[in-house]
Amino acid sequence: MEKKSREGQDGGPGGGVGGRAGPGRWRGLSLVALLAAFAAGAVVAVPAADSVDRYFSSNRFCATGCHVMEATVSQEYQQSAHWNTKTGVRPKCADCHVSENLTAAMWDHLVGTRELFSFLFKGIRTPEAFEQVRPEGADRVRLAMLGNDSKNCRRCHVMEAIKPEKKRGERQHAEAQEKGITCIACHYNLVHKEVEPSPEFLRRAGME
């Protein structure tokens, strides 16, 4: 109702979208142009963000986009229980390392890409050079997981549904649920080469 009556007013002599001339016509045109630009932007931007996300999230980019990754973390992961699963469910790099939400995922890529660039420009081109920065990398990933309650692990694993085979696991999972301890606090050194946990990690994980 409200809309109709306003259209009526704008559509008066010399004005409105249907008018022949006058400022009203330009107002109408620029609104149409704005809407069109917005629609075009949305049509281009959403799939672009989506395919960029898919590209950077693929194992192909993560493992072979960077030879250093291929020679190190990627090979280690292929020795792990997350690669050789009984059921054939095989997490991708991104399942553990990239956020689910698209906007957050784009952010992760920006940060991740920056790190890749720093690999290339700071001369970290060899596995030997990578080993120098690995502890820092492991620590960053761990602290991030502590900070988001191991969100990526919970995409696949439902805490209440896990049935650890050993008594020790059973006991610690009961304790984890009771005290709200998060996965990475206990399950670090999960799929890559072992790295000693940093004092800061242990302190924040409450595992001192």
Ligand code: HEC
């Ligand atoms: C099942 C989950 C999981 C998968 C799959 C996974 N990662 Fe990780 N990644 C981790 C965790 C957890 C850490 C933190 C270090 C630790 O405690 O193992 C980590 C650490 C890292 C680090 C920091 C250096 C280091 O050794 O800790 C890099 C780089 C990395 N991952 C890259 C990759 C790449 C590339 C892939 C795929 C080829 C991959 N990750 C697959 C869980 C995963």
Ligand code: HEC
């Ligand atoms: C994409 C799904 C997926 C993600 C993400 C994932 N896992 Fe797993 N996880 C699996 C599958 C599948 C298995 C193998 C289970 C089997 O074979 O029955 C497994 C096995 C495990 C095991 C037992 C084997 C081992 O390595 O000791 C642990 C512990 C575990 N996951 C912890 C984690 C943690 C911690 C994270 C987050 C850093 C994580 N998972 C992320 C799917 C996933």
Ligand code: HEC
């Ligand atoms: C307080 C420490 C602790 C926390 C927190 C914890 N776990 Fe565990 N978890 C263990 C221990 C210990 C085991 C038994 C491992 C063993 O003895 O081989 C275990 C076993 C498992 C297993 C089964 C391995 C098997 O076949 O027995 C999976 C899967 C797993 N954890 C995933 C997770 C995930 C995912 C989270 C977070 C939602 C989590 N755990 C939180 C300590 C913990």
